[in-house]
Amino acid sequence: MFKGWLTDVEGAFAQARAQGKPLFLYWGATWCPPCNRTKATVFQSSRFAELAQGFVALHLDGDAPGAQALGARFQVRSYPTLVVLRADGTEITRLPCEVEGLRFLELLALALSSPVTVSEALAAALNGSAQLSDDAWRLLGFYSWDTDEGALLADRPLAATLAQLAEAAPAGEARVRFQWLGLQAALAARTYAGSAAADAAAVQAVLADRASVHAQLDLVLNLAVDLVRGLTAPDTAERVQLASAWAQALEFIENDLARNVADRLQALRTRVRLARLGGPAVNMGMARSRVETARLVVSEQALRHTVINSAAGVLADAGALDEAQELLEAELPRSHAPYYFMHNLATIARKRDDRAGVLRWYEQAARTAVGPSTRLQWSVTYLLALVEQAPGDAARIQAAAADVLALARALPDARAQRNGIQLRKLVGKLDSFAAPAAELAAFARA
Structure with a gap:
């Protein structure tokens, strides 16, 4: 794992200014599963260490003294938030932690060399004042809208902004991201006024293309439930069709041995959740086998933390609450952050309407949290x-x-x-x- 992290904010910016380098800010927490996935798939790679020669790395742990005040200063809240800044503090972009590891490193390299900030790219895209390069569109498309905290959007509504960008963007990866994220945002805000049939068909076209599934891995994993539920009605042929197309794309991810086991398990968990919406049934014998294999073969601390979280989610979402609880309880003595899994155990107790169990696990988590x-x-x-x-x-x-x-x-x-x-x-x-x-x-x- 890369070990060149600085933890002093002012010292890190002073070094960036002195060396004429940008700064990469990682805001995270020890117990956070997406943080641990990023540590295992990005920060441990030789390519990250190679890129780090060109930037100053700042790690701001959410439990460090004064960290939450610094979080307010940098407008970071969600763990993890990953920000690339110029030495003078100007924000270049925020990168989405959910993208596949190699893709993240490509985006980091793009951000480090970008002549424009994502803010400048957004302004040009919305007012048409300048012709954006493909790289600028890519920077915008792969911006971490989930962790924006008003840094880029300010007072702009998310759904409307993404819809504008989808209209303006050339065909390609960026446009797909604007479209999908815009759909999710509009559905969440209850402002969606499009054609559900047309939008569902457009989503299915992306899901049918293996290259597009690879390019939009994070969206395929994370938007399935929202878009299937939002674009189709329960117990309809349209829902079955969209859920089936999505499940097929997820199976492609699950069976791709080149992907890390955390993403493959997350694909399985998403298929389980789609099945609960009326999508294709999941073979639970196969699911249990994959959960058990992951439990046995993954030993590296950071990756194991996120794998166990996803594995327990597969079982719990499938209704196998006893098995999920057994998996989590067995992991407590081994985990570097067992108090996180106690929250999962409280959630399982809540599903059982076990009030004493809910309180017992939340109390234990509070008492043992670091x-x-x-x-x-x-x-x-x-x-x-x-x-x-x-x-x-x-x-x-x-x-x-x-x-x-x-x-x-x-x-x-x-x-x-x-x-x-x-x-x-x-x-x-x-x-x-x-x-x-x-x-x-x-x-x-x-």
């Missing part, structure tokens, strides 16, 4: 679960509130970014309680 911000955020999650699942247990709620209040008061950036977002979830939840819950409620409102 890192001050993670401890704070997950202690809030436990407190919220108590209020929801055991509203009459005042003593337990007050004890959990006292823990959260102590953690928050000890953190200078308790109100920043992920910390503040989590604390604000408590607003209105503790109004009927006396101190210390009442003090925590006031702290959350401040």
Whole structure:
């Protein structure tokens, strides 16, 4: 794994200015499965180390002192967020962590050499003030819209912006991304006004082309449920047709031994989720075999973390809750971040309507979590679960509130970014309680 990461923000930018190099910012957390996938498939590669000779690498861990305040400064929240900046702090682009490893490295090289920023490319694309190169369109198409946080979009609506870009872009990878992501955004915002039949047919045309499936791997893995549900009605031939086309593309990914096992398992999990929507049934004997094989053969820490997460998801989404729980519990002593899997176990308990189990796992996760911000955020999650699942247990709620209040008061950036977002979830939840819950409620409102 690449070991040249700097952790001091000001020092990293000073070095970038002195050396005339861009800066690559990795914002992440130890427990985050997509972060671990990126570590295993990108940061461990020799190509990343080669590219790193041309940039300054800055790792901002979400649990480092003052990290959440720095996250607010850089407008980063979701783990991971991967940003390429010029030495003066101007943002060049944000890269999507979900793309396949080699594709990510190609995009990183493109960003490092780009004469334009993604902001400049967006302005030119929307107002037609300049002819964009293929590379500029690619930079825009593979921008990480999911982790934008207003850095590029500002006040622009996502769905409308993507629709404009899809109209303006030349045919190719970038246009497909604008179209698919625009569909997802419009459906989520309930502003979709297109032709579902025409859009479903366009999606199926991409799914039928192996090269396009490879190019849009992240979208094929992650948008299936949203687009199948949004573009087709339940129990219709149209849904069966689109879900079947998508399942076939996912099977292509699953069976491609050149891909990493995490992506292949994620393809299997997505097929399981499509089957629940009315898509083709998944052979669960085969699914269990692939889960077990992955469990046995993957030992590298980072990759194993994301593989076990996906494997448990395959089983849980298929309704095999006992098997998913058994897999996760067996992994706890081995994992470098077992507290993350405790949240998964709480979710399984919730599916069983096992209130005691939900609270037990959330409490254990809060108690064992590593890192001050993670401890704070997950202690809030436990407190919220108590209020929801055991509203009459005042003593337990007050004890959990006292823990959260102590953690928050000890953190200078308790109100920043992920910390503040989590604390604000408590607003209105503790109004009927006396101190210390009442003090925590006031702290959350401040």
